[in-house]
Amino acid sequence: MKTYILTRIGLSIPMILIILTIVFFVLRVLPGNPVLAMLGPKAPPSVVKAMEHQMGLDKPILVQYFDYLKDIAHGNFGQSTVTGMPVLKELMQKFPATLELTIFAMIVAVFIGIFYGTLAAYKLGSPLDVSARIYSIFVYSFPVFWFGLMLQLIFGVWLHWLPVSGESSPFMTPDPTHTGLYVVDAIINGQWDVLKDSLEHLILPSLTLGIVISSIFVRMVRANVVLTLSQQFITAARARGVKEKTVLFRHALKNALPPILTIMGLQFALLLGGAVLTEVTFSWPGIGSYLVSRIHARDFTAIQGTIVFFAIFVAIISILVDVINAWINPRVRY
Amino acid sequence: MAVLSIKNLFIEYQTKSGTVKAVEDVSFDVEENESLGIVGESGCGKSTLGTAILRLLPQNAKITGKILLDGVNLLELDNESMRKIRGKDIAMIFQDPMTSLNPIMRVRDHFFELFKVHNPDMKKNEMIKIASEALESVGVDSKRLDNYPFEFSGGMRQRVMIALSIALKPKVLIADEPTTALDVVVQEQIMQVLKNLMKTKNMSIILITHDMGIVAEMAERVAVMYAGNLVELGEIHELYNNPLHPYTRMLLESIPNIKLDDMDLKFIPGSPPDLKNPPKGCKYYPRCPFAKDICKEKDPKTKKIGNRIVKCWLYGDENE
Numbered sequence A: 001m002k003t004y005i006l007t008r009i010g011l012s013i014p015m016i017l018i019i020l021t022i023v024f025f026v027l028r029v030l031p032g033n034p035v036l037a038m039l040g041p042k043a044p045p046s047v048v049k050a051m052e053h054q055m056g057l058d059k060p061i062l063v064q065y066f067d068y069l070k071d072i073a074h075g076n077f078g079q080s081t082v083t084g085m086p087v088l089k090e091l092m093q094k095f096p097a098t099l100e101l102t103i104f105a106m107i108v109a110v111f112i113g114i115f116y117g118t119l120a121a122y123k124l125g126s127p128l129d130v131s132a133r134i135y136s137i138f139v140y141s142f143p144v145f146w147f148g149l150m151l152q153l154i155f156g157v158w159l160h161w162l163p164v165s166g167e168s169s170p171f172m173t174p175d176p177t178h179t180g181l182y183v184v185d186a187i188i189n190g191q192w193d194v195l196k197d198s199l200e201h202l203i204l205p206s207l208t209l210g211i212v213i214s215s216i217f218v219r220m221v222r223a224n225v226v227l228t229l230s231q232q233f234i235t236a237a238r239a240r241g242v243k244e245k246t247v248l249f250r251h252a253l254k255n256a257l258p259p260i261l262t263i264m265g266l267q268f269a270l271l272l273g274g275a276v277l278t279e280v281t282f283s284w285p286g287i288g289s290y291l292v293s294r295i296h297a298r299d300f301t302a303i304q305g306t307i308v309f310f311a312i313f314v315a316i317i318s319i320l321v322d323v324i325n326a327w328i329n330p331r332v333r334y
Numbered sequence B: 001m002a003v004l005s006i007k008n009l010f011i012e013y014q015t016k017s018g019t020v021k022a023v024e025d026v027s028f029d030v031e032e033n034e035s036l037g038i039v040g041e042s043g044c045g046k047s048t049l050g051t052a053i054l055r056l057l058p059q060n061a062k063i064t065g066k067i068l069l070d071g072v073n074l075l076e077l078d079n080e081s082m083r084k085i086r087g088k089d090i091a092m093i094f095q096d097p098m099t100s101l102n103p104i105m106r107v108r109d110h111f112f113e114l115f116k117v118h119n120p121d122m123k124k125n126e127m128i129k130i131a132s133e134a135l136e137s138v139g140v141d142s143k144r145l146d147n148y149p150f151e152f153s154g155g156m157r158q159r160v161m162i163a164l165s166i167a168l169k170p171k172v173l174i175a176d177e178p179t180t181a182l183d184v185v186v187q188e189q190i191m192q193v194l195k196n197l198m199k200t201k202n203m204s205i206i207l208i209t210h211d212m213g214i215v216a217e218m219a220e221r222v223a224v225m226y227a228g229n230l231v232e233l234g235e236i237h238e239l240y241n242n243p244l245h246p247y248t249r250m251l252l253e254s255i256p257n258i259k260l261d262d263m264d265l266k267f268i269p270g271s272p273p274d275l276k277n278p279p280k281g282c283k284y285y286p287r288c289p290f291a292k293d294i295c296k297e298k299d300p301k302t303k304k305i306g307n308r309i310v311k312c313w314l315y316g317d318e319n320e
Helices: A002-029 A033-040 A045-054 A061-073 A085-120 A127-140 A144-158 A182-189 A191-228 A232-239 A242-279 A287-296 A300-328 B044-055 B077-084 B107-118 B124-137 B142-146 B154-166 B182-199 B212-218 B236-241 B248-253 B293-297
Strands: B002-015 B017-033 B035-039 B061-069 B090-093 B172-176 B204-209 B221-226 B230-236 B303-305 B308-310
Touching: A002 A061, A002 A300, A061 A242, A085 A127, A085 A182, A085 A242, A085 A287, A085 A300, A085 B204, A127 A191, A144 A242, A144 B172, A182 A191, A182 B090, A191 B017, A191 B230, A232 A242, A232 B090, A242 A287, A242 A300, A242 B248, A287 A300, A287 B044, A287 B248, A300 B182, A300 B204, B002 B044, B002 B204, B017 B044, B017 B061, B017 B293, B035 B044, B044 B061, B044 B204, B090 B154, B107 B124, B107 B142, B107 B154, B124 B154, B124 B182, B154 B248, B204 B212, B212 B236, B212 B293, B221 B236, B221 B248, B230 B236
Parallel strands: B017 B230, B035 B204, B035 B221, B090 B172, B172 B204
Antiparallel strands: B002 B017, B002 B061, B221 B230, B230 B308, B303 B308
């Protein structure tokens, strides 16, 4: 197991390197001069030259490339051209909000996906199964922002049950902060009113994201569980008197998990980036909103930093998924 | 006294294209400590019959009749009581050992699960002891409890399956083509394992196979099935030496014999009937060289001749 994990980590180093390289060269090839974007098109040439020198843009491209790799290896994602703050620091401030939203959306999606999908597979051809198939096609076609707006309209505007935007009400942030995740911090601090407020703010955005993503999970889980349920070891388990619930979850679902986990891991990573629409719809102060505002401001370093950040995060998640898979499935780890 | 008694069993599959009569009016007894072979070609209903005893047929199967285990009709039990019989009183091993074990569970956990299902209070060291004994009794080193199924060869997996099925000392073991997926050498080993078990354990075996050789080696009595019907049943030597039903006779003749060179391989012309639209009279009538007029019109009744059972118009009175 240890060798497997180490190998897997070793393998992702070239992967991350390739992503870094692509991000670097794509941003060089794209039209638009970051210096002009910063200083405006009418900046005098001498100022532009000085700025280019300061940013290292006058060096040969290969030198720039290796400087860039070295900086990232040192955790230096450059300075925002808008605020002058280190990009990594800005990202780390926004990241917990996104992570919190993503985790809750994943909980919603995984919960719906696993139970609805498994039961649909178990009752193949029943009304429940048909409803699962309709659900997944129907919900998958929802545009995220539209679905978010609908939930806001129903639960926020008409029913007044839940807040429609932001991560918390004014003066309702956990203090002191530990992880940056409001829910976790509120629990650590024992601030139950803050916890309630944070959860209320989380419900609509995480339901929006979670339900839309769950459509894929329901389909994936259903298809894979149908497949494992038809295998002989299922009949053999029943022939030994194993309870139906155990047959379904321990034997069928667990064997169906590897492909499902892989997709879930990828979705989790995609959610971090794909939460952009949800974050904007719900004014959620996460990385998605950050990225959108920096694209508007043509903040090249921040954009580059955010992409690299996502890329590394995706790589980490996929390592985690593989490790979990190996843990579940002995054939992978041997 | 019969440990398992099957009476007038009918099994139908409801399919989109019609009703398939997989088993029709089958009755027989399995005596204590006996090994009964069920033979027949593919699709004759022998596996359906075996699976029906454990009530593990798919939802679209309709079973009527009686399956009595020590006098209790299994078909009338609720699901929970039936579940408790599976693996404890009646166990089953399957055709393909490569896929009958859960690939992500250690062999040990298969045993533990079985024990926990039927006796939640069993202690861990007791479970290990019984599992080890079961494994050793089929010739597998008990150290291999910690292995995963994919670390075993096909023959070894079938041994593990057998060990699992006998661990709780069931009264009846149903072996559904236990050697079909294995090569002949391993086949022989598995048959030896089953034979040894029969000698040492107090257990009846129902051996479902299409291999007449294996039946001859293993079984004390044989039931021959054709198109869902039990056409003949008898003591093994009697039946092999003097087959009554034309189908049994032709089936035995079609076994290749290397001692007789110079002979073409015999076979039964034609193919089994479509069980959605079986012929009106005897199911074997279209392929039977001895067919009479009545065979076409009326399905023969099952007749008892001595301690044998045969279902054919060649025996008994046509006007009954």
